[in-house]
Structures are given as structure tokens and as C-alpha cells.
Amino acid sequence: MREAAFVRQNKDKWLKFESLLQNKTSPTPDELSALYIEVSDDLSYAQTFYPKSNTTAYLNGLAANAHRKIYHSRKEPGSRLISFFIKEFPLEFYKHQKQLLLSFLIFMLFAVVGAFSASGDAAFVRFIMGDEYVNMTLQNIAENDPMAVYKKMAQTDMFLGITINNIRVSFMVFTLGIFAGIGTVFVLMQNAIMLGSFQYFFYEQGLLWESARTIWIHGTIEISVIIIAGCAGLVVGKGMLFPGTFTRLVSFTRGIKSGLKIVMSTVPFFIIAGFLEGFVTRITQMPDWLAILIISASLALILFYYVFYPIYLYKKTNKNNEPGLHTV
Structure with a gap:
């Protein structure tokens, strides 16, 4: 890419960063960090392709100034962690809404495939879920306690086991x-087909509502966060396939960093889902209104944190940090 085109493509971002650094009310380290990462990547690109240019000198000065401000006012680890979840991550996640939507659509498509396959072949559910699980569930249904599987294990053991397994799956x-991104799509496909065939199995037994009101108490967060982990994998794949103005290695590295932040953000939600599955889902006799309330609150929490809040924060940050009139 010609240097002039590189400058035109990134000038607005650099001006915004410069304006933020020159703001009389000192910006927070987290606000600086978000743009500092991008400017550092631009500096690396400029050093590679325009090593002795004015653009490289400008970016080097900009990055050095930001580095001083960030580390001069660095927060304590506890405060840093809170800031990551409240501001830094949601602000960055705004850029990945398309990958989140794609992950959701992939999952829903294969969930429908799973349900359709189960409807056309009685042996499909056994192939996906295993004979042991299907036979156990049929026995539970015969004993008038179709959701008894959630009562088999001790509460704490179930909470820990489920949480650790879900976190393992999300990292995978x-x-x-x-x-x-193909590996990510494959795991999303596996989980989605399993869910679709599982729900159809209960529908076939005349227990769709009974299963849904029980399973989705924990499943709303659990399945949502697997989709979000899928978003992280797609971000990595996008970084590899579509490097844009960066070298493929730089773009891939940026994708890894962004994806890791996404998957790290899911850990608290998996803990919540594990708690619900270990301690709440087993209460199969709870009234419908309470189950619906828990499911609705879980869905609202996921939508707020991963969809609405990033959009709100991005618009608010852009409004408060309009670039001034400077030249590159």
C-alpha cells in the first residue's frame, strides 16, 4: 500500500488519539490502551514499509507519548480487572458484532438441522446423545421425573464439573x-446439532415445555456464551483470512489478542451458568413463573452486556472524544 493511502485510511484514528492525549482532563489508562494497541500496530506497519518517513516519526512520537501516560497513571490490578469488564472489553467488543451475529446464525442453522434430522430418523438422537443417556432419560420419563438427570450428582460437584467443562469447551x-475459523464452525455445529436433536427428543415425548423451562434455566447463559466463544474463534479466523492494511502475521496476532479477551469475558458467565445448573435447575418443581423469570433475566443480562452496552459505550466514547483540527 502506498504511504499516502495508508495515511488517508488511518488519519482519523490518529487524530482522535492525539486529541485524547492532549485533552486537559487526563484520559484514563483504559481509554488510552484501546487506541494505543491500534496505533502501535500502525507504527509496526509503518516501520516495515516506510522506515524513514514522516509518518513513521509521527506515529513513533504518538505511541511514546501514550506509553508515558498509560504507565504513569497505571491502576492497581484489582481496579484494572474491574475496568476491563466494565469499559475496556465492551468498548472493543463493539467491533466484533458482525462475528457475533454470524456465530449465532451458524449455531441456529445447525440446531434446526439437528431437530430436522431427529424428526426424520428415530435413531439419530441415539447416535448423537448415546444409548445410555437416551435410555436413562426414557426411564426417568417412565418414573414421572423426566429431568431427574439434574439431581443425580451432588450440587457442588455438579457446579464445579459443569463450570470447568464449559470453560474448557469455550477455550477450545x-x-x-x-x-x-473452520474448527470453530465445526464445534459450534456439534453443539448446535446436539441441542436441536435433544429438544426434538423431548418434543416427541410430549415434554417440550417441561424440558425447555428446566434446561434453559442454565442453558440460556450456557448456550449464549458458547456462541460468544464462537465469535472469538471467528475473530481469529477473520484476522488470518482478511488482514486488511496489516501483514497477515500482525492481523493474525491482533485476532488472537481480541479473541482471547472475548473468551476471557465469558468466564464469569460460565460460573453463573454452572451455579444455576448445579443448584437451581434441579428444582424441577419450581413454579413456571419463576423459571420464566430466571430465563428472561439471563437472556437480558447476555443481550445487555454483549450487544446493547458495547453499542452505548462506543457511541458515548466517540461523542466525548471528537477529534480536533490537527495535521499529520
């Missing part, structure tokens, strides 16, 4: 994004 979905 993210990590497999290194195969150009």
Missing part, C-alpha cells in the same frame, strides 16, 4: 479459530 472453540 476459540483456539480452533486458528484453522481459518
